[in-house]
Amino acid sequence: MPRNILFSAHQKRHRTWLPGLGKELSRQNIEAELVVEPPDKDSVHYIIHAPDGPVSDFSGFRNLQAVLSLWAGVEEIVGNPTLKVPLVRMVDPGMVEGMVEWVTAQVLRYHIGMDAHIRNRSGQWLKHLSPPLARHRVVGMLGLGSLGQACLRSLASLNFQLLGWSRTPKSLPCIRTYCGEAGLRKVLAEADIVVLLVPLTPATTNLFNRKSLAFAKPGLSIINSGRGALIDDDALLDALDCGRISHATLDVFRIEPLPPEHPFWANERISIWPHIASETRVETAARILVRNIARHMNGGTLENVVNIQRGY
Ligand code: NAP
Ligand code: GLV
Numbered sequence: 001m002p003r004n005i006l007f008s009a010h011q012k013r014h015r016t017w018l019p020g021l022g023k024e025l026s027r028q029n030i031e032a033e034l035v036v037e038p039p040d041k042d043s044v045h046y047i048i049h050a051p052d053g054p055v056s057d058f059s060g061f062r063n064l065q066a067v068l069s070l071w072a073g074v075e076e077i078v079g080n081p082t083l084k085v086p087l088v089r090m091v092d093p094g095m096v097e098g099m100v101e102w103v104t105a106q107v108l109r110y111h112i113g114m115d116a117h118i119r120n121r122s123g124q125w126l127k128h129l130s131p132p133l134a135r136h137r138v139v140g141m142l143g144l145g146s147l148g149q150a151c152l153r154s155l156a157s158l159n160f161q162l163l164g165w166s167r168t169p170k171s172l173p174c175i176r177t178y179c180g181e182a183g184l185r186k187v188l189a190e191a192d193i194v195v196l197l198v199p200l201t202p203a204t205t206n207l208f209n210r211k212s213l214a215f216a217k218p219g220l221s222i223i224n225s226g227r228g229a230l231i232d233d234d235a236l237l238d239a240l241d242c243g244r245i246s247h248a249t250l251d252v253f254r255i256e257p258l259p260p261e262h263p264f265w266a267n268e269r270i271s272i273w274p275h276i277a278s279e280t281r282v283e284t285a286a287r288i289l290v291r292n293i294a295r296h297m298n299g300g301t302l303e304n305v306v307n308i309q310r311g312y
Contacts, residue, residue, distance in 0.1 A: 003032040003045045005293065008053035009070055017070075020282040021048070024290035029303040030297070046293050047235035051076040058082040066302055068289055070146070070280050073227055075200040078311050087306040092288055094281025096150045102277040103151040103195055103225065106249050107160070110193050110221040111137050135159040140191030142184070143198035143226060144170050144177065147278075151195065163187045167203075172257070185215040193221045201311030210235040219246045225277035228253035233264070240269045 005025075014036065021034050038044050041060045049055065050070040058064060059082040068088040069077060072095065077087060109115070112131045120126060139155055141148045144166040152162055156174055164170065164177040171177065178186050178237060184207070188194065194216075198204045207226050208222070208231040222245055224231060233254065239245040250264065251273040264270045296302050306312060 001007035002043055003178065003297070004035045004038050004043045005032050005046045005048060006038055006044045006055070007034060007036050007048050008055040009048070009050035010052040013050065013070075016282045017048075017286070020107060020286040021290065024286045028287075028290050028294050030290060030294050032293070032297070037159070046296075048061040048289060049077065056080070058084070058303070066293075066296060068292065070285070071304075072280075074306050074312065075198055075227065078306060078308055083308075085310065086302055088283060088292060088302050089304050089306050089312070090280050090288075091146050091304045092280050092285035094166065095278045096146060098278030098281070099147045099197075099225065100150050100154045102251075103197075103223065104154045104158075106223045107139055107155060107193055107195070108158075108254075109249075110223075110247070111160075135161065137161065137193070138163065138191045140165065140194040141175075142187065142194060142196050144172065144199070145199075148195075148197040151197065163191055173296055184212060188212065188215045188220065189217055191217060193223065196204035196222070196224040196226040196230050198226050198230065202312070205229050206232045208232060208236065213239045213244060216244055218244055220244070221246055222248040222250075225251045227255070233262075237263060237267065240267060245269075249273065251275055 007021065009017065018034065020153045025032065025034060042063055044061050045063055045065050047055060047064065047067045048070060049067050051059045052103060058067065058080065064085050064194040066086045066088055067083060068109055069090055074087060074089050077083065111134060113129055116126060116129050138161045141152050144164045152164060152175055162175040164172060164175045165183055166177065166179055169177065169179050198207065206229065209234070213235055216239070236245065236248060236303070240248065247269045249271040252275055258264060258272060264272060293305055
């Protein structure tokens, strides 16, 4: 029986992904067909999946071996009751590189105090707003996975004082690491800038709420490139109003695109990005996807399999 890899993502992705994956399949000599409309469900052994594609019910695919997500965040699929095979999340070197650039840029924006000068037309010589060195600025990274750790390496090269927070204890060079609720409070209380790069799970939903934000060092800046629902919107607006949080840069939202009537649009202390911190890059990710499928077809184990109970 032919082995088909079903590409199930929005049609707008076909133009770049189908040639990219096709090239990798022949480069890596894989005996499988890449299809968007399989002749029958039994012929499908792997599904490359994005939540905006046609497949959301996996129950009819009797020979399915694995579902490989085009996205790093898998919160939209991890709880799918019809998913009975391993789910693989995206770990793409191109995406990591993009996230490092975006996060480093956002941290530097706050650190250097760029906005005050870029927008200054007051005629005032703002000499007193000279930035300290990075070695005197504390940055907290919430999430020490493939993205969080890569961003920390970039920030470490600039000498920032770094704090990290994860679910399980970690030991990383030159970074003070914490876990648990008490650890989160410590990071929030000490950091000048905090970056959110944890996945959205039941344990992280509304991670930033009224209670946790009350521990923030006054004037904290927040950068969220994880998921919108990590933050309670109303709690953030209140914390910005009272000055507990000085500014938030948000790339992700509970509803995307962010509806025009959402109060974030009218708040000058919020920068809104349209979920572009870092996309999966076809040129690097196609290689990773095909390599993982090839390993599995040859009897090896899949890499980056999601723990369904944990949710990431
Ligand atoms: P990852 O490698 O799975 O790392 C996740 C990290 O979060 C791990 O360090 C994990 O702790 C920590 N974590 C999970 N649950 C936690 C909890 N309850 N308390 C504390 N820490 C917790 O994920 P990744 O590849 O770095 O990606 C992170 C997220 O970034 C994705 O899930 C996605 O939502 C988001 N993302 C956004 C964009 C964008 O363009 N905006 C692009 C890509 C990804 P342990 O180390 O202890 O397991
Ligand atoms: C993007 O947000 C992703 O999760 O890949």
